[in-house]
Amino acid sequence: MKPQSPSSMPSYTLNCRMAHEAAALERLCQVVRIRGFRIARMSMESVDGELDIALTLEGARPIGMLQSQLEKLHTVAEVVLDGGVLQSRSA
């Protein structure tokens, strides 16, 4: 099956707060990838032993599915979907 081009997929912003421990970002990114999303933009700040991460994501699957998978990570304290779907660029 031909993959959808990134520009044809809905885009979302997720804000994630998680413990700043070894492989924290890798763990987050691994879940994002395997659950069918790609990272278009990412910013991260370390505050008081925690990471505040803002992710702009593109993917055709329901974002709620990714959110619930991220919330399962032991070191993730909070995942907030910023304003729902930012923009849908479907043709």
Added chain:
Amino acid sequence: MNGAQHILEAFHRHSINTVFGYPGGCIMPLYDALVDDVGVEHVLCRHEQACALAADGYARASGKLGVCIATSGPGATNLITGVANAHRDSIPMLVITGQVPAGLIGTDAFQETDVLGMSLGIVKHSYLIDNADEIPAILEEAIELAQSGRPGPVWIDIPKDILLTDVKADTPPSPGHQTPGAVDISEAMDMLRSARKPLLYSGGGVSLAHAEDAFREFARTSGLPAVATLKGLGNAGKHNPTDMGMLGMHGSRAANRAVDECDLLLVIGARLDDRATGRLDGFAPNARMIHVDADAAEINKLRPADIALRGDLNSILAAFTAELADAPLDISNWQTQCRTWHTTSGFHAADNEEPLSPITGPAFIRQLSGIAPDDTVIACDVGQHQMWVAQYYRFDSPRHHLTSGGLGTMGFGLPAAIGAQFTDRSATVINVTGDGSFMMNAQELATIRRYNLPIKLIVLDNQCLGMVRQQQELFYDNRESQINLDDNPDFVAMARAFDIPALRIERTDQIRRGIETILAYNGPMLLHVAIAREENVWPIVKPGASNRDMIDEPRRTTAKKEQVA
């Protein structure tokens, strides 16, 4: 007390008395500490993969935490398949590996691999300890985490020098299980009472939640016709008249028909796996769905639930049962209909009863089910024999059926049987395997012999990779590709080389005597069962097709038409 001794101290504190492992350079401090420890039995397998799979089998059979240990590098990479297997089936497991000394991490040191990085996709959580004083708290957290909520493997990677460092920190109190809050079931009860054709659909989540008794009580009180996933077999008990067995790709036509025609699915501890549902848009097309699960991420993942109840299965099932105890459901017509389907198109009879005819897989498993004690533990491998066990063996408990459901790991059965036998050295434990799977961890015959485990090994040998051959026959125009195993070793001689007695049977009239012989033998024994190469598992749903479009065995279809006529 150094880091290694602290690990053993944690094992004692949590009543962990059996671990499966294999020593090596970077984990040697832990093995040195084991020399002075008489409270932990260390089971030395012959391959790290088998250590992880044995710990998995131990956890499935006992409901306790499975523990496996290995060294860095190849020791850790060999664990990967077993840990992934536990992850896919949500098995509580603690994995401990040695790592190169902290100062050498990242220098491509001898036997260094990035275990933390490799583990990410196959664990519930993983740690790389970089300070000995973290050991007590991380151990407490890991042991709790592996067993709480939806269980899973937790991996702790510890550099060798940290294992040798004195730990100054105290052990913190255990975080303890978090009990989910009470769940309001009133809306679900209203929906259940309004249904005319409700169906109970249960999976591995029942035993993972230790909710077998609560489930059985609910199934009996409700009288709901019940289907089960591969991992849910045994949930309803061996003698439940409303149990219709397995649904899905190799489920019975009766079970799949009940799903197809029901108007309400009550899903308990199941995740709507594609092997169970077939094509999702054709699955239970007329049904509303109540989904009960411990894991919020499973609810609405593949199909939206009309009502979702997330929480402790024990308390939710008990609440359901209490509601129904005084006001039973009125579903007698539907119960009768399901019983009729189960009688006419469930898994009951094997085909060939001619005494001198070749043995068929279904005929063998059906007889095994009738002869083996009710509390026998069957550890399967993966392939056609696995499906015949699921179809024709009647399990009295899900803990009696050890099978690699999510990952489908060939080579699972033999080490899983070893793990199960260590939960009860007097239990009847049988590894039912195929000739392909058996060769994937056959080195563990040495472990069986070393510990004199009375495991019975049954090798259903069709001289090929039967499930692959079957799909090549049915879906790839019979173009066989790399499935031939007719150069297998002599399995009887092979077993005997490990000082395990063995015998071979090949005719239908030898089945009973063969089974009775191995069960009566006081020790390990192998039964080599020659079966036809061309035999298929029926029925089958083509991958990606709807369960409604399941394909029956051709001659059975003809026989049915004749019956109808």
